[in-house]
Amino acid sequence: MIRNVVVGMSGGVDSAVSAHLLKERGYNVLGVFMRNWDEHDESGRCSGEQDLKDAELACRHLQIELRQVNYVKQYWTAVFSQFLDDYQQGLTPNPDILCNKHIKFDLFHRHALHTLQYDAVATGHYARNSLGDFLENGSSQTPEDVRLLIPADTFKDQTFFLAGIPHAALQRTMFPLGGLRKTEVKQLARRIGLHRLAEKRESTGICFVGKRDFKAFIQEYISSKPGHFVDVDSGAVVGTHEGIHQWTVGQRCRLSSHLQPYFVARKDAASNIIYVAAGHEHPALHSTRIHIGELNWLCNRARQQLDSKGSLRCRFRFQHTKPLVDCQLRPFEVQLDAPLRAITPGQYAVFYDDTACLGAARILHGEPLQCLEQQMAVER
Secondary structure, eight states: OOOEEEEEOOSSHHHHHHHHHHHHTTOEEEEEEEEOOOOBOTTSSBTTHHHHHHHHHHHHHHTOEEEEEEOHHHHIIIIIHHHHHHHHTTOOOOHHHHHIIIIIIIIHHHIIIIISOOSEEEOOOSOEETTOTTSTTGGGSOGGGOOEEOOSOSSSOOHHHHTTSOGGGGGGEEOTTTTOOHHHHHHHHHHTTOHHHHHSOOOOSOTTTTTSOHHHHHHTTSOOOOEEEEETTTOOEEEEESOGGGOOTTOEEOOTTOSSOEEEEEEETTTTEEEEEESTTOGGGEEEEEEEOOOEESOHHHHHHHHHHSOEEEEEESSTTSOOEEEEEETTEEEEEEEEEOOOTTSEEEEEOSSEEEEEEEEEEEEEHHHHHHHHHHHO
16 A cells, blocks of 8 residues: 655646645655756856755645755766767757656666655656556556556646656656646645745756757867768758757758758768758658667557567657657657658657557667658669
């Protein structure tokens, strides 16, 4: 029986309301604030200090204890160093997926369950667990059947960022906000007296970059390495860049003296060349076939179907704000029903059925439509 629950307190309204909902249901609740980044912002103050103060405010108001854990070293090794390595290799990583995988649902999860000896972990993510928002259906499913479900608020759906977590973590993870919309969460926060958190601006973008310009930020860690922009059609040099780490696939390159705008089609880390395509809708920018790495499964039924039949009909996205696209998933390959623009190596392919997130795999590269068209022309 689950009685004692650790809540990851971020200093935001979502984790605070999650803690309130748990306490309201009679659970013994402990708040824990994770310190993952120790950098100071431009004004010289630690950007996480205000979040800690807000977490302390929420816990005092809710009359629950707040503790802290420090994962700065582990975050640097597992998330930030990987982030820098990827950019140097011409990839575009997703640190939020890495943080959930290595820190929140691994180190923090194990700390809560094994060190603190609590029964379950709760977070303020907008997601649902097939065991119930409060694990109330825990006895009705085997561990292998547990699934990560799409929440009631599909606009705030955060299952994309949870797609890389260990499947086993779901057995002891609560998502108290799974059945609520963001507007309802803010209304509840005001009703229980947490007005400050209800009005607090949400953090967006990469947490350790903050409000800084990304190119200026990345230059602090990766040295400039000038190279060429090369037209993907003609092979002509059309400009120069200061490093492939400053550019991502699909991004517009403001190159002077050219009639059409150029966009990044692909990057070659070995030669330090960025291949660019003229025009937003150039075939080199679109793909229907994507090569992926090993899958992290969050649904055993889907995995078993792929293993037995060799393919799985499902849905795909590689950016959490984009609509889902129907696809055929095969081992290490995705075939999209419709082409997508700017498939980005280093990002994650995340797969869904109608109700659940099935899992994710890292994108190795997308095959440009241009290459497929050339291949078909040769075959004809």
